[in-house]
Amino acid sequence: MTDKTNSDIIQEQIQTVYDPEFPIVDIRTLGLIYGIDCDDEEEKITITMTYTTPACPDGELMQQMTINAIHERFPTYDVVIDLTFDPVRKLDMIKDPDLLRMFM
Numbered sequence: 001m002t003d004k005t006n007s008d009i010i011q012e013q014i015q016t017v018y019d020p021e022f023p024i025v026d027i028r029t030l031g032l033i034y035g036i037d038c039d040d041e042e043e044k045i046t047i048t049m050t051y052t053t054p055a056c057p058d059g060e061l062m063q064q065m066t067i068n069a070i071h072e073r074f075p076t077y078d079v080v081i082d083l084t085f086d087p088v089r090k091l092d093m094i095k096d097p098d099l100l101r102m103f104m
Contacts, residue, residue: 006038006074010045013069020058027062031093034084038077045070048082050089059083 004012014033015026027033027049035048047066051059067079 006040007036009073010036010038010047010070013073014047014066016069017062017065019052020061021052021056025096025099027066029095029099031089031095032062035082043074043077044080045074045077046080046082048084050084052089054085054088 011028014028014036017027018025019027019030019032022030030052032051033047033049035046037046037048039045047070049063049066051062056062063081063083066081070077070079
């Protein structure tokens with residue numbers, strides 16, 4: 001049996017966050033998470049993410065939902081969202097092949 005890393009746990013927590021406009025798929029599977037950095041010494045987690053579109057009306061809500069999900073397992077850590085639109089999200093960033101086929 002292998003122990004989960006903090007990165008594994010963070011990814012699991014992120015997979016509990018859904019885009020309010022597409023609530024059947026989590027934001028990681030949708031390809032909205034670009035990076036996860038966990039600094040255990042500083043107790044800081046940085047999530048690099050994007051939105052489905054730059055004008056996403058629920059973007060701030062998704063950020064807060066992501067922070068809340070991570071705080072469930074890492075309550076003492078500072079969680080920072082690094083929002084980026086570079087690169088702009090494309091459909092091929094979707095992680096689930098069946099879901100990707102729906103959009104093609």
